[in-house]
Amino acid sequence: MKKKMLFIAFLAGFNCILVNAQVGNVGVNTVSPGSSLTVNGSFAATYRIVTASSAIGANDYYTAYNGTADGILTLPAAISGTGNFAGRTYHFKNTGGKTLTISAAGSELIDDQNVTGVGVPAITVPPGYYAFLVNKGTTAGTTWELVLVSSSNSMPSVNQAYLFSSAQQNAFKQTCIATTGSAWQKTEIKYNQGMEINTGNVLDVSSGRFKAPTDGYYMIYGSAQFDNSEISGQPGFTWCVLYLVKNFVTTPNNQLVQNFHTNPGIFASGIVSAVVHLNKDETVSMASAAQLNSGGAQYQVTATSIYGYKIAN
Structure with a gap:
């Protein structure tokens, strides 16, 4: 330890900086370091830009992925005993327009706090997103902990986290068949006018169906206006x-x-x-049914909006 401190002091004098140590603490530009390492000044670590899949090494710290195709960055394998790098941190930023995957080595896993108690072999970092990971020091199972995944924008785009689709009509009125007997006549509501956000083309605006791209739980919302103002005689609804x-x-x-x-x-x-x-490829539609007090055979609906998005696997 004494030799190490003498060497640090020599380097400090050579570079005109102040290095102090007390009770095992090391300080840079401070005479009273209160932590194991106290730096009174700026801090720099390795910054690397990659454009293709590669392995992350011991000398990496902050890695920016700027590839023109989807890429995978593989974390280093855990080390048992001497050389174990518990507490080592890595920072990743996807600065390109393609998907970045951060993968653990071999059968190791990343603890992404997904409430299942089981880690995942890899995480996805969409374009514009940042990920921060820390090594847990374990040698099997979840060897890495995901601390944070976030976007550079305060409001992420709708396709970054979960599949999302929305359609909104402005003035189009859909004519539907009215119920005239005991069996209710249901009609799917369609969206052939107005604004459309359709990630992954999971909303078929011609049929009005939201189709699940994967198994999971989905939130579906819809609203519509029944409006007979343009039907002859303006019949009311029973x-x-x-x-x-x-x-x-x-x-x-x-x-x-x-x-x-x-x-x-x-x-x-x-x-x-x-x-x-x-389940994958199952659908949800918004539909209507109505009976008119005049006994008429047609009514109209103005669909205002529908949206659906995945909330959990």
């Missing part, structure tokens, strides 16, 4: 109901939730929302 329906194309009566109105006049608004588990 009743009208707005639904969210699972797999409408095969089971149109598999309703998740409904919003019902009795004798609302010629106008009625409806809002429906539900959290639902969907």
Whole structure:
């Protein structure tokens, strides 16, 4: 230890900086270091830009990925005994336009606090995102802990975390078949006008169906306006109901939730929302049904919005 301190003092004198030590603490530009290492000044560590998949090494600290294709950066394998690097930290930033994957070595895992108690072999860092990891010192299982994944923007774009789709109509009115007998006539509501955000093309605006790209839990929300102001005679509604329906194309009566109105006049608004588990490729549609007090065969709906997004696996 004495030789090491003499060497540090020699380097300090050579570089015109002040290095002090007391009770095992080391200070740079301070005479009273209060921690094992106290630096009264700036701090620098390795900054590296990579453009292709590669391994992360002992000399890496902050790595920026700026590749033109998706890439994988692999963390170093755990070391047992001498050389164990518990507490080592790595910082990653995806500065390109492709997806970056941070992967643990071999069968090792990353603890991403996903409430399952089991780590994951890799994490995804979308474009514009930053990830911070620390080594746990373990040699099997979850050897790394994910401290933070965040975006450079205060408001991340909708496709960065979970698949999201939304459609909104402005003035288009969809003509629907009214119920005239005992069997209610349901009609899928479509979105062929207005704003559309459609990550992964999971919303079919021609049919009005939100299709799950993967198994998981989804939040679906929809709203619509029943409006007979342009139907001849402006008939009022005896009743009208707005639904969210699972797999409408095969089971149109598999309703998740409904919003019902009795004798609302010629106008009625409806809002429906539900959290639902969907298997891959299952769908949710917004649908309507109505009966007119004139016994007429048609009514109209102005769909204002629908959106869906994945909230959990």
